Amino acid sequence: MQAGKRALEAGPPGGDGSEMMAKRHQPDMDAPPSKVLLIRNLPRNINESEIKQALQPWTQPGIDLRMFHNPSTGQAFVEFPDEGASTHALSYIRQGHVAVRGVRFVGCYSTKQQVVTNQERHKDCRVLLVYVTNIAYPVELEVIHTIFSKYGFVEKIVSFQKAPRTYQALVQFSAPNEAMGAMVTLNGRNIYDGCNTLQVQPSKLSELSVRVNNSRSRDYTNPNLPTDEPPDERGGGIMGQSPNRSVPNGSLGSNFTNTPTSDPSSMSHHGHPSQYQGQGGHPGMPMSPFQQQFPNQSDQFGRLSLSAIPNELRFLKQENPNTQGTPVIMIYHLDPSNLNHPDKLFNLFSQFGVVERVKIFRDKPDTAMIQFSDQFYATLAQHHLHNVTVWNKTLQITFSRNFEVRLPPAGAETTEDMQRTKAYSQKEQRCSGGDEQEMQKYLKNVCKPSNWLFIGNLEDHIQEDDIRMHLSPFGHPKTVQFKRPQGPTARHMMAVVEMNSLEESFSIVMNCHNTRLKERSMKISFSKQGMVQ
Structure with a gap:
């Protein structure tokens, strides 16, 4: 419980203690020359790659700058290959020649002689705390998943709304190096041009616990979880609480499982009181905005x-x-x-x-x-x-x-x-x-676009060459496999076709669906299947 409480007392962003470190390291204009510079006056939404790019002219080709960047304070410690490079860079910074996004860097020598990077500092961390600020467009859990999945396998996500214009999520990767790669690349980036800014930092949690797969939490390793809370556990707001626990539903890991319900800090993460405290779904409580929708x-x-x-x-x-x-x-x-x-x-x-x-x-x-x-x-x-x-x-x-x-x-x-x-x-x-049964069968086959197409309502004597010739104005199938009708309601021959590209699949669906091949109209849709066994 003490570990959980310490995690809650650390405030965002910089809740990992880096802000305190930056404050202790006050600028010292008289510090002796060092290969480490303290860079200040950085925009809050800047990321490490932008800082490195601005300082790259004073490093040797192929050598990456070592850096510890704290977005919440607008500061970064940057370690150059040697004092000569740092001195040269500092002279340009003091002349006002180094800037990013129209903001000039302010710099001085650091009393440090080396920098411990974010990756090294959090080498075992695979859970990230993500803030989305400057919100102009709605933020959804699947948007977060799509963005972060580019850097590794995202196992779990838990989201909750801190305030009307701040969205917060915990993202758990399968490996620490994936989490750190996502943090370094995405911190300070905008989801959309000029808005929905990501602030990403390590979380002190080691594991997320997800109990339901819905719009607020998702376990991508366990698709069989229920899709909503039972009626007696529906909570308010974006996260919701169980009436018997004040831990947000599906949000916090092992550090918080024994947190007393009387502790108001248990309604938050990294020091933020929950705006949904006291809306645990008890009889007589007003419906949450989510439930009202x-x-x-x-x-x-x-x-x-x-x-x-x-x-x-x-x-x-x-x-x-x-x-x-x-x-x-x-x-x-x-x-x-x-x-x-x-x-x-x-x-x-x-x-x-x-x-x-x-x-x-x-x-x-x-x-x-x-x-x-x-x-x-x-x-x-x-x-x-x-x-x-x-x-x-x-x-x-x-x-x-x-x-x-x-x-x-x-x-x-x-x-x-x-x-x-x-x-x-x-x-x-x-x-x-x-027909409800027909509708359920139909909806089960709905899927995202792919190179695979399902073709139904074919005549029994249709040959592969007939299909290839019919589709040829819009694409050339890589494979065609026929599927014999099975079951009492299946009457006509079917086929699964693999196209060479998504564009070909789109063209065939749009141009060939409902067109006649021999005596029947072809029914064409995207398919969940690969090759039919």
Whole structure:
């Protein structure tokens, strides 16, 4: 418990004690020459690589500067190869010739003779404490996962909201070197241009404990965890607390498991009192903002019943909050040369649900609106296609403020607006959506885009060459394997096809779905499968 309390008393950022070290090392303008410089007046959102790049002219090629950077104080200790290099660099700094992001460095000799780097100081640390400040766009757990996964395998993430404009998360890697690489590279970086700034520092926790996989916590090593708290354990706010414990749900590691519930510090991490203390889900307590957004999340997903939603998809309502409950999504950064007709967008997005209307903007041909029959389908499409890069463009998908896509007025059949806006009937859909069992089977096969395609509704005598020839205007399959119908409801031949690229997969889905091969219309979608055994 003492270890846990010490961790709580360390304040962010710099809660690892580095701030105290920097304060003890006050600038000494009369310090003797040293190969270590104390650099001050650094922007808070700068990272180590930017500092090193600014000072690189005074080092030998191929030699990396040793550095201890403390973003919270705007200071860094930098160790040069020798005193000559540090002296040369300091003279330029004092003349005001060294700056980053328009801010000039201030420097002096340090009384230190060597620098212990962040990596060395925290060589056993694999849990990072992440702050997102200067928030202009919502921060989601999956965004954090996507960013940090580039530096290693992320095992667990726990997130919670410190204040309306500060998001906080704990990120656990599988190895310390991965965690340190992410910290050094990402600290001070912006998720979006000019906003949503990352501040990353080591955590004193050695292991995160995650009990539920939802929008606030996730264990990527255990996908079988429940997707929400039991009714008697639902807490308030972003994290939520159990009524019998004041530890945020799924957040803190072994140091905190025995923390008394009467200790208010147990509601925080690294010294921050929780704004959700006292909202542990007791009878009579007001609903949290999260619960207010989704008051019936355990019973309904839009108009779909919970039983129609596969277990692995039930977390989507929480991770991709569609707060207005709109069935309409906005798609940005389309490639106008390829996604230039409503039918192509229909073929692509109807994989994720019943598409009723599609509109491509006349003045912005890289922007479109899709109206689904249900808000859950919109959430499903946003989850699977947001941030997918195809034809060198990264799709951005958001929930619209509108609840419908308006059709052009009557008599506008010949106008460009009519050509860019289209309504679709039930007969054109991949799935009727009326039968619950059929809907569940359909949703289980929904997946993110890949090089693998599923082709259904084929005639029994179709040959591989028939498929290759039919698809050839849009791509050339690497492999084609047929799948014989199985089960009482399976009637037609199917195939799994591997394409050479994601672009080819997109082209075939958009252009070949619902086209006729022999006497039947092909049904084409992205596939979860590799080669069919």
